[in-house]
Structure formats: structure tokens, C-alpha cells
Amino acid sequence: MNGLLGALLFILLAPLLGGLVAGVDRILTARMQGRVGPPLLQPFYDVGKLFEKENVVVTTAQNFYVLAYLAFIVVSGALFFAGGDLLLVIFAFTLAHVFLVLGAYSVHSPYSHIGAERELIQIMAYEPMIILAAVGLYMVTGSFFTGEIAASTVPVILYLPGVFLGFLTVLTIKLRKSPFDISTSHHAHQEIVKGITTEFSGATLGQIEIAHWYENIFLLGFIYLFFGFNPVLGIAAIAITYFAEIFLDNTTARLRWQAALQSGWAAAAILGILNLAIIGYIMGGA
């Protein structure tokens, strides 16, 4: 029963919260650059505007793919907040991005195709670490269900500091923050036109924005799993992490895709596997 409520709350509140987080993000970014920045509700104005524009669609298949992307992001987030199986959540999450890549491949633009390739590289870069994070959480709490992990009284972060750091590394890739915003970025000038979203305009682009909001709330929720034993600490960790991501975004230049792949896999191999090996050793010995 509780799970259904969580899913419902996520579906209704995540776009609002995600939009606000995006607004705070833009203001903080502006302040870090010595500017005033846009109003807090700017992301909502942007999406509202996109739905007002003419919809230019050359390949109608793109509408289906983008809608599927949005739907599966919502499904994975709803499963997550309903306390569902973490592995299923990760699977649905990956599937959503596969739809986005398909959408970008379905249109006739070389920019969009390059963006799609880079999105695939990003998926390859972060996937191992996310799986290891799920495995680590299972080893410590004995459950793959997010409801049980979040409710567990074990101080998960003390057992999994390496996995958490590794997760933060891939979080930068996942939140599309510099230095790893290689498939698309907020400003088109920094990336090859606009990468994966080049050919999408109007309402379709609006749907992608909304999907990003859902996605960001889901990812920030993931951080909470490491701090489930103390909700206050959990919320603080989310805020600090997001602030650190914005700071990183503003202080680093974009790196090449090789670097994204290397750091994603290095985090998984060194931080993730080492951490899991130590945990396995301790738990096996005890």
C-alpha cells in the first residue's frame, strides 16, 4: 500500500520538484559566474514555451521513441519510489535511454547521430558502477528492494564509502554535468550543436526536458539509499552532493569521451570492486 503511495507521489511531485531543482541549479550556476541568473521558475517557462511552439516533425517515429523514453523514466522512478526491486529499476532506466538513443538515430541529422553515439558511450560508462552499487547495497542490507534498503538501520555509507564515491563519479555523467556532458548540454554552443536533442523541437523537446526532471529526482533519490539509517543526514547528503555537482560543472571544462569511459570504469573497478571485496571479506569472516 505504502509502495503505491510512493509511486503516485513520485509521478505527481517529481516534475514539480525536478523543475525547481533545475531552477535552483541555474541560479546557483549564474551566481558562481557573478551573474544574477534567471527566475526560479525559468525551467517551467521554458517547457511551457516549448509546448506553445509549432511542432516540426520530419520523422514521425521520433515522437514514439521520445514518448517511450519519458514513459520508461517515469516507470523506473515510480518503481524506485514504490520500494521495488533495484535491479528492475536499473533495467527500466537503461531501457529508457535506449529509446532516447533510438529516437536520435531515427532522424536525419549527423549531429543527432553523434549525440546518440555519445549517449551510448555514456551508458557504457556508468552502467557497471550502477550495477555494483546495487550489488553493494544488497551485500550490506540483504535486500534488493529499495523500500527495505531505505528502511534499513545499518549505516550503509560506512560499509560502502568506495561504492558511494564511485556512484558520485557516474552521477556526474548521468546528470549531464561538465566535464562529462558529452552527449548533450544545457547550452548548445558548448556541444556539437545540441548533441542528442538537435533534431527535437517544440513539444517533443518539452517531453525530453520533463523526462530529465524525473530522472534527476530519481538519481537524487538513489543517493538517499546510502543514508537511509538517518533521514536528516540523507537529505543533507543529497543537497551537498548536488551543490558539489554544480560546482564541478562550473569549474571544469569538458573532457573527451575516452575520459568519461575511463573514469566510469576506473571508478567501478577500483572504488567499486575493491569496496565490495573488502565487504565480502569482512562479512564472510564474521
Add this chain to the structure above:
Amino acid sequence: MAFLKRSPWLLHYDASSCNGCDIEVLACLTPLYDVERFGIINTGNPKHADILVITGGINELNRDIVRNIYEQMPEPKVVVAVGICATSGGIFRECYNIVGGVDKVIPVDVYVPGCAARPESIIDGIVTALGILEEKRRTMADRTHAKEEIRKGAEAGS
């Protein structure tokens, strides 16, 4: 429901500017003027843009490019010609390869004078363009509405 005015994304194209007007356009993005306060984002993608800002006169080589960019932008859209070169060809007017102002190729909604145009007048021009943009959105909405009505009427009639 006028989000358009609050979130104009602009595309800047340098036709054959001497670069004087260009740096003034970019100066609008610096902390001093900070046009992002008004929700303005400088995008590099015509499909996402609402306002096309052109600096410099059109020459024979880029007239097709300018038209192509313009046609890729979804409605409603406006064009702002920044600088005297974009308005009429300016000091390059007599050159053998110059076609003239931007309005020789695509319709222009706002002309921003100056050589180079000052950031203040560029922002002023963009704000004027926003009014026109809103106007266009309303007529566009009316037109779709009218089309809907006619379609419904035809369906009811048949």
C-alpha cells in the same frame, strides 16, 4: 499563457560582420548585462530558436545559408538585424559580393542601428522583438483555432 515572452531562445548568425557587432551581442551574455535574467539563452540550434539575430550584411555565399537557417526555425519566430551592416549593408554595401541587408533574403522584424550596435540597444531590440513574437504566437493560435472550427464545421456538414 504567454510563456514565449519569458523564455526566448536566440540563435546568433554572423553573416559577414566585421566582428564588431558580434562581440557586442556576446557582451550581452556577460555578467554586466546578463540577459539570462530574462530567460534568454544563446542556443546554437535553429530548431530550438525563437529569435534569429543576424549581424553583418548578407553576401552571395551565405544567402542560401541564411534562408536555410530561417526556414529550419519552428513558428512563431522573429528576425532581428543587429548593426547597420545587417540593416542595409552598411560600409560594405558597395562591395562586389554583398547582397545588402538581411531583408534582401528573409523578412526582418526589428532593426537595431549602430556601428557597432551597443549592448543596450541590442537588448532593447530583442525586447521589441518579444512583443512581435507574442503577437505572432497569438495570430498563430487564432489561425489553428479557425482551422479547427472549419474542420469541425465540415465534419458536421457531411
